[in-house]
Amino acid sequence: MEFKVEKKTGQVIVIHLKGRMIGEYETIPLNEQLEDLIEENFVRIIFDLKELEYMNSSGLNFFLKTLTKVRRLDGEVVICAMNNLLETLMVTTKLSSFFTICPTLDAALDHFEKEKA
Numbered sequence: 001m002e003f004k005v006e007k008k009t010g011q012v013i014v015i016h017l018k019g020r021m022i023g024e025y026e027t028i029p030l031n032e033q034l035e036d037l038i039e040e041n042f043v044r045i046i047f048d049l050k051e052l053e054y055m056n057s058s059g060l061n062f063f064l065k066t067l068t069k070v071r072r073l074d075g076e077v078v079i080c081a082m083n084n085l086l087e088t089l090m091v092t093t094k095l096s097s098f099f100t101i102c103p104t105l106d107a108a109l110d111h112f113e114k115e116k117a
Contacts, residue, residue: 001026001052005033011075012044012112013037014105018051021059034066043075046108050081060095067098076100076115080108 001019008014015034021027034045045066067077080102082090090096102108 001030003030005037007037007042008109010044010112011042012046012109013042014046014048014109016048016051020053021055021062024058024061027058027062031062034069038069038073038075041073043070043073044078044112045070045075046078046080046105046112048081048105048108049079049083049086050105052086053083055086055089060089060093063099064095076112078102078108078111080105 001017001021003018004016006014006016015030047063063077063079069075070077078100079090081104082101087096087101090099090101100108100111102111
């Protein structure tokens, strides 16, 4: 799995994920970078899954842990641009009820803009 982090204004970061998220070891570098960003008070996180092909329970666990961390700091996690397979996985596991899910990155950015107003 590859990732790219993009800092935005207002404590918002966008994390673009690419490939397959199938092992906890794959999330270690991302987790380390996230820890640093959360310490810098970036607690509004958008995960752009447009290029993420697949994930298993390790990926779901990663998202839940991240959500728990940032919610303790009054933050939020938004997941956007999921393919049908990932969307079905989120609905089947009922995790879609815990996360804000947006169809596009622009919609996710708008979500945080509206929250700020």
